[in-house]
Amino acid sequence: MPNPGRIPLMIALGLALPAPAYAHGAQRAPEPRVHSEFSASSVLAFGLTPTAGLGLSPAAALRWSDLSMSLEARALVALGGPPSDLPSAGPRRISAGLGVMSLCRHRDDVFLCNVFQLGAVRAPVLESVTQAEGDVLWLLTSGARGGAEWRIARHLQLRSFLELHLVLARPLLSAGPAGRWKTSAVAAIAGIGLTFPVDPG
Known part of the structure; x- marks a missing residue:
């Protein structure tokens, strides 16, 4: 038979025990x-090279809750050659290399x-063609995706996206008054790829 003097203590413990258990659950x-x-x-990019450009874009991102910041490197190759009214220097195609930051x-x-x-856009043209600096043409864009x-799968996602850009710095190629090509004022980029989330552990 329990000691009558311990009954109030047992009741107090019974009332107190659920509170820590609830607090522990809330911390989870x-x-x-x-x-x-x-x-x-x-x-697939439109507007950055004279013809549509095809390329690859690897990226690394940091994500917190519903926000993320990523850095990407894009390499594009034009699907066609230089414009017909600009002289070409061999079979090389116009290409572009881009660094991308997104929020x-x-x-x-x-x-x-x-x-x-x-x-920058790299154009395989003759020295007689006027360019911004050497054979490299710098460009800058700002847009939305x-x-x-x-x-x-647990660590694999499929993603697709569409981007629209305003081209703020527009490269220009000129071969006299008749031959001229300038980057479009607006560019569009469509992409599809795979994302590999890293479990923070």
Whole structure:
């Protein structure tokens, strides 16, 4: 038979025990954590080269909750040669290399981003053609990206996106009054690729 003097103590312990258990359960609520993502996309660009450009865009990103920041490197090759009214120096095609920074907001499977590109267009033309500096033509763009991503495995996602850019620095090639090519004032880029989220552990 329990000691009558201990009954109040047992009652007090019974009332007190659920409170720590509840507090411990509340601490288990997940908190947003920064984790990294790596991706590789195939891109099709319009407006950055005289003809549509096809290329590859690997990227690394940091993501926290519904926000992310990424750095990308894009290499594009024009699907056609230089404009017909500009002389060509061999079979090489016009190409472009770009560094890209994006700031994104994610909601469910959809994302929207601000995107900035800085890079150069390389044109295989003769020395008689006037260019910005040597055979490298610098360009700068600012735009927006919208897209969606679908999880196909724990550490693998499929994503697609479309970008629209204003070309702020527009390279110019000139071969006299008749031969002239200048980057379009507006550019569009479509892409599809894979993303590999890294579990923060």
